[in-house]
Amino acid sequence: MKKIILGSAVLLLLIAGFSFHPIKDWQSKFVRQTKNGSLQYTPDEKGNIIPDFSRVGYYHGDKEIPSIAVVKTLQPSSNSEQEIQAAIDELAKRTLDKAGFRGTILLKKGTYKINGTITIQESGIVLRGEGDDTKLIAAGTDKRPLIKVTGKGSIKEVEGSRAKITDAYVPVGTFSFNVANARGFKKGDKIIVSRPGTKEWIRDLKMDQIVERKGTKQWQPEEYNLRFEREITKIEGTKIYLDNPIVMPMEAKYGGGEIFKYTFDGRIAHVGIENMYFESEYLSDTAENHAWDAVLFDKIENGWVRNVIARYFGYSCVNLSGGAKNISVLNSNCFEHKSVITGSRRYSFNNDGQQNLFMNCHATDGRHDFVTGARVHGPNVFVNCTAKRTHADIGPHHRWAMGTLYDNIVTDGEINVQDRGQMGSGHGWSGITQVLWNCTVKRSAVQSPYGVSGNNYCIGLKGEKVAGHFKDRPEAI
Known part of the structure; x- marks a missing residue:
C-alpha cells in the first residue's frame, strides 16, 4: 500500500497504485501530519474526528487494479452489438480463476454501433478498448444505459x-x-x-x-x-x-x-470497463430520447471503470447505484451533455453506493457533476476532479448523504452542503460528515444541521463563501 497526498497536497490518504511525495509544514487544527507521515486527528468534546477516508475503492486500496489477460478479441462489424454481447455471455460460462476473473474481451480500434444495452451479469469479466480510438456509439432514440453491469439479489x-x-x-x-x-x-x-x-x-x-x-x-x-x-x-x-x-x-x-x-447472494465482483470512448447519438441539444448513462453499475463490489470518455449523454458517464460497493472510477471524462437543463439530468459522476472512489475525473456542461443522492452511506471520495461550464452545484444533493470527502475539486461553479428545504419534493438536509478539503469554487455554502449527528467541514476553500438557501442555518466548521 502506498501513501499519497491528495488535494492541494495536504490530506494524506492510502490508496494503492498512486504515489506522491508528502508536503512539509502544513497545519490544521483538525488533523496534522506527524514526522513519520501518518495523520493525527484532533477530537471534539464528544470524540468526533474527521474520519479516515483512505479505505475506499477497489479492495479498499489494498490491491492494485490488475491487468487481466485477453481471451477474446473483436473487430468492428455491422453486427457489433450482438457480437459483443455474445462474447460476454460466452465468457460468463467459464470457470473463475483463483483470483476471481474469467478474462478480458478486447475491442479493437474502430466504431461499434450499439442500438441497445451491453449487459454484464457475471463476475470476473473485463471489457477493454484500445483507448479513444475504440468508440462505442449509443444509437437510436431509447433512454437507457449503454453498458450495464449488475448482479442480482439484495442484502x-x-x-x-x-x-x-x-x-x-x-x-x-x-x-x-x-x-x-x-x-x-x-x-x-x-x-x-x-x-x-x-x-x-x-x-x-x-x-x-x-x-x-x-x-x-x-x-x-x-x-x-x-x-x-x-x-x-x-x-x-x-x-x-x-x-x-x-x-x-x-x-x-x-x-x-x-x-x-x-x-448478498447474487452480488457480482471483479468487473472492469476500461480504455474506450462512448458517445450518444442525439437529435438536438435538448433532446431527451437518447442514451442516458454511459456506464451503470449496481449490485457489484470490487470493480472499476477507468480511462473512459463519455460525450453527449443525458445523465452520466458513470452512475453507481446503491448496490455498488468498493468501485474505483479513475481518469474518466464526461463532456457535453445533451438534455433539457433541469432536475434529474446531467449528473456526470453519480454515486449512491458505499466506499467508492472517483479520482482524476473531469466534466463539462453538467449540472451535478460529482454528486451523491439520498441516504448514501459513506465513506465515499471524490478527489482531484474538475468541472467547467456547470449549470448547478457539486455536493450531496438531497436527503442525508453520510461521510463524503471532496478533495481538490476545482469548478467554475458551486459546491454546496446545506439544508435544501423544500427544493425538489423536500430535499432537506443534504448530508453530514461532508468534508470539503482544499477545493476551488466560484462560491460555496457549507452548513451544519444544528449540531445534530455531527458536523460538516470546509477547510482550505478558495472562492466565495455564501450563506446558502436558508441564511439562518448554522455554518459548518
Missing part, C-alpha cells in the same frame, strides 16, 4: 445474529464500539451497522417542519433506517473493530445502533 440479514451496540455515543471517525454480546461474530464477518430512524431525530433536524409547497414530503422515520456495510477486523471481548470508520454518530438518545451479519 439479507442472517437471522439470530443481531447484537445491540452498548456505547451511549459512538463518535464519528472511530473504528470500534462495544456490543452486548460478541459471541457468534468473528474476524472477517461481513456485517451491517444499523442505525434506526426516529421521530426524535427528525424533529431535532426540523425535517418534519419543511416549509411546504406542492409535492413537498416531510421526512419519515422508517425511511431513515440506515445500514452501513462493514467487515470485522478484530474482536476484543465485547469490542468490535471495523474495516472502515463510523461516519455518523450512533447515539442512545436516537435509538442507538445494532450490528448483524448479512449475505
Whole structure:
C-alpha cells in the first residue's frame, strides 16, 4: 500500500497504485501530519474526528487494479452489438480463476454501433478498448444505459445474529464500539451497522417542519433506517473493530445502533470497463430520447471503470447505484451533455453506493457533476476532479448523504452542503460528515444541521463563501 497526498497536497490518504511525495509544514487544527507521515486527528468534546477516508475503492486500496489477460478479441462489424454481447455471455460460462476473473474481451480500434444495452451479469469479466480510438456509439432514440453491469439479489440479514451496540455515543471517525454480546461474530464477518430512524431525530433536524409547497414530503422515520456495510477486523471481548470508520454518530438518545451479519447472494465482483470512448447519438441539444448513462453499475463490489470518455449523454458517464460497493472510477471524462437543463439530468459522476472512489475525473456542461443522492452511506471520495461550464452545484444533493470527502475539486461553479428545504419534493438536509478539503469554487455554502449527528467541514476553500438557501442555518466548521 502506498501513501499519497491528495488535494492541494495536504490530506494524506492510502490508496494503492498512486504515489506522491508528502508536503512539509502544513497545519490544521483538525488533523496534522506527524514526522513519520501518518495523520493525527484532533477530537471534539464528544470524540468526533474527521474520519479516515483512505479505505475506499477497489479492495479498499489494498490491491492494485490488475491487468487481466485477453481471451477474446473483436473487430468492428455491422453486427457489433450482438457480437459483443455474445462474447460476454460466452465468457460468463467459464470457470473463475483463483483470483476471481474469467478474462478480458478486447475491442479493437474502430466504431461499434450499439442500438441497445451491453449487459454484464457475471463476475470476473473485463471489457477493454484500445483507448479513444475504440468508440462505442449509443444509437437510436431509447433512454437507457449503454453498458450495464449488475448482479442480482439484495442484502439479507442472517437471522439470530443481531447484537445491540452498548456505547451511549459512538463518535464519528472511530473504528470500534462495544456490543452486548460478541459471541457468534468473528474476524472477517461481513456485517451491517444499523442505525434506526426516529421521530426524535427528525424533529431535532426540523425535517418534519419543511416549509411546504406542492409535492413537498416531510421526512419519515422508517425511511431513515440506515445500514452501513462493514467487515470485522478484530474482536476484543465485547469490542468490535471495523474495516472502515463510523461516519455518523450512533447515539442512545436516537435509538442507538445494532450490528448483524448479512449475505448478498447474487452480488457480482471483479468487473472492469476500461480504455474506450462512448458517445450518444442525439437529435438536438435538448433532446431527451437518447442514451442516458454511459456506464451503470449496481449490485457489484470490487470493480472499476477507468480511462473512459463519455460525450453527449443525458445523465452520466458513470452512475453507481446503491448496490455498488468498493468501485474505483479513475481518469474518466464526461463532456457535453445533451438534455433539457433541469432536475434529474446531467449528473456526470453519480454515486449512491458505499466506499467508492472517483479520482482524476473531469466534466463539462453538467449540472451535478460529482454528486451523491439520498441516504448514501459513506465513506465515499471524490478527489482531484474538475468541472467547467456547470449549470448547478457539486455536493450531496438531497436527503442525508453520510461521510463524503471532496478533495481538490476545482469548478467554475458551486459546491454546496446545506439544508435544501423544500427544493425538489423536500430535499432537506443534504448530508453530514461532508468534508470539503482544499477545493476551488466560484462560491460555496457549507452548513451544519444544528449540531445534530455531527458536523460538516470546509477547510482550505478558495472562492466565495455564501450563506446558502436558508441564511439562518448554522455554518459548518
